[in-house]
Amino acid sequence: MLVDSYGRTVDYLRVSVTERCNFRCQYCMPEKPFSWVPKENLLNFEELFLFMKVAIDEGIKKIRITGGEPLLRSDLDAFIKMIYDYCPEIDLAMTTNAYLLKGSAQKLKDAGLKRINISVDSLIPDVAEKIAKKDVLKKVLEGLDEALKVGLKVKVNMVPMIGMNENEILDVMKYCKKRDITVRYIEYMENIHAEVDIKGMKSEQLLALIGEKYSYTDEGFDATSPSHYYRCEDGYRFGIIEPYKDDFCAKCNRIRLTAEGNLIPCLYFDEAMSIHDAVKRGDIQEAALVLKEVIRTKPEKNRWSEADGEASTRAFYETGG
Numbered sequence: 001m002l003v004d005s006y007g008r009t010v011d012y013l014r015v016s017v018t019e020r021c022n023f024r025c026q027y028c029m030p031e032k033p034f035s036w037v038p039k040e041n042l043l044n045f046e047e048l049f050l051f052m053k054v055a056i057d058e059g060i061k062k063i064r065i066t067g068g069e070p071l072l073r074s075d076l077d078a079f080i081k082m083i084y085d086y087c088p089e090i091d092l093a094m095t096t097n098a099y100l101l102k103g104s105a106q107k108l109k110d111a112g113l114k115r116i117n118i119s120v121d122s123l124i125p126d127v128a129e130k131i132a133k134k135d136v137l138k139k140v141l142e143g144l145d146e147a148l149k150v151g152l153k154v155k156v157n158m159v160p161m162i163g164m165n166e167n168e169i170l171d172v173m174k175y176c177k178k179r180d181i182t183v184r185y186i187e188y189m190e191n192i193h194a195e196v197d198i199k200g201m202k203s204e205q206l207l208a209l210i211g212e213k214y215s216y217t218d219e220g221f222d223a224t225s226p227s228h229y230y231r232c233e234d235g236y237r238f239g240i241i242e243p244y245k246d247d248f249c250a251k252c253n254r255i256r257l258t259a260e261g262n263l264i265p266c267l268y269f270d271e272a273m274s275i276h277d278a279v280k281r282g283d284i285q286e287a288a289l290v291l292k293e294v295i296r297t298k299p300e301k302n303r304w305s306e307a308d309g310e311a312s313t314r315a316f317y318e319t320g321g
């Protein structure tokens with residue numbers, strides 16, 4: 001079992017398999033990213049899997065594949081199958097923009113993927129295009145429908161922005177309600193890679209807007225989830241992720257691995273330790289030592305609220321959000 005210095009059990013690993021993306025969401029990635037990590041510095045799936053085995057043996061019970069856009073990596077289903085075959089009980093999930101999902105959902109499900117979070121920031125083609133800098137909506141929604149069809153459990157993520165998609169908050173909720181999917185609104189996290197004039201909506205603004213149409217009750221947090229949940233009168237449940245608060249840090253159970261092999265104990269801080277050389281050498285013991293050191297140094301809480309108004313240098317497309 002992996003327990004950090006504050007007594008938290010860490011059993012959730014988020015793995016960013018690539019920083020590259022086929023979208024350029026205005027809140028996440030500049031149109032011309034500063035530089036990509038050279039391909040030769042990335043860990044291949046065998047090397048990543050070597051670390052997955054170490055992490056599972058040490059107590060990781062949930063793995064989420066993310067990116068960049070994870071579906072850009074070929075043979076992702078084979079990687080998922082390696083993890084599933086090693087530990088079928090593992091809670092295997094993925095976060096994707098769904099652009100390439102229609103053709104791959106069945107393969108991913110067959111490989112052992114259980115759950116999928118899909119980013120849907122708008123249901124209006126022009127607005128979706130403005131946000132992603134590409135005509136994406138039709139393919140995203142087709143991908144989402146396919147995921148449901150093959151039996152993956154789906155959640156939707158939306159980043160609400162003032163003057164961009166704020167008037168679609170209830171529409172996205174309605175869309176999700178109709179399909180029995182949970183929507184989670186993610187407060188925009190300011191970062192230097194995003195466009196400068198974005199104004200993210202805060203949870204208070206979201207709740208006021210939703211409250212004009214529905215009455216809801218506050219259900220708090222589920223176990224270790226960073227999402228604050230609310231239930232509408234008709235039983236529909238939605239979530240809000242509020243990174244600028246640190247309420248969820250006390251129960252944080254996660255660490256992150258980048259495609260290069262940097263192991264990150266907290267999304268807020270730049271600190272990371274590399275497992276790159278250890279797995280390249282096939283040195284499982286060294287990889288396990290690095291993992292334990294990262295757990296030992298996991299910070300007590302984030303500092304988003306202290307840095308309010310200051311943009312983070314964190315590239316979410318590198319760490320997987």
Ligand code: SAM
Binds near residue numbers: 027069118317
């Ligand atoms: N490409 C995939 C996708 O978009 O779902 C996975 C990677 S993306 C970095 C993971 C999540 O981070 C997405 O739900 C995205 O909306 C969110 N995200 C990215 N940048 C963000 C920001 N600045 N503030 C809040 N959420 C952000």
Ligand code: SF4
Binds near residue numbers: 067316
């Ligand atoms: Fe790509 Fe996801 Fe970032 Fe959008 S949020 S640019 S889809 S990594």
